[in-house]
Amino acid sequence: ETGVTQTPRHLVMGMTNKKSLKCEQHLGHNAMYWYKQSAKKPLELMFVYNFKEQTENNSVPSRFSPECPNSSHLFLHLHTLQPEDSALYLCASSLDIAGGQFFGPGTRLTVL
């Protein structure tokens, strides 16, 4: 256990559904991240939050909407996704944005 939890662990959704991924860290960290990991592609950073403020949006389509209500929680709201959005979505946290990151187990998302 890394101290970063993600729910759900698996999610299957249709292209018209709206769903949310949740991430929670119990480490007292100040920075949180969303990554996408697709088969045969490098891990891609999506968003960075530092002290609840978004500091990085890596050209992510608007059908992915992040929310960071406090330093311990991070959400990724999903709507009208495409099949190519199927991937493992990983959340991470770090004490500060310069340090090593602690990853959650990920949510395996399948878009039908």
Place this chain on the structure above:
Amino acid sequence: SQQGEEDPQALSIQEGENATMNCSYKTSINNLQWYRQNSGRGLVHLILIRSNEREKHSGRLRVTLDTSKKSSSLLITASRAADTASYFCATDEGSGNTGKLIFGQGTTLQVKP
């Protein structure tokens, strides 16, 4: 954007042998990190080495950094079957601490018992 590139892409060794993985990157960095990922699971942070450091150890892991060659290596000594995983290097952008890490494709290591 820069990208860490690991070499080799796949490595298969016998238990007890050493495993060496290499990473190259394109631009200047503040630090370079190595992570391990077991199949379909989250990444585990192994070591962070700063641009002014040349070598770092953690248990059976040894990381070197050569900023003149823009390369790093990860050595796992006396490997065990439990070391079977994918290993990734990740670099920051060097222009400031943004939290943005660029990951390579990874090296898949198989340690045979």
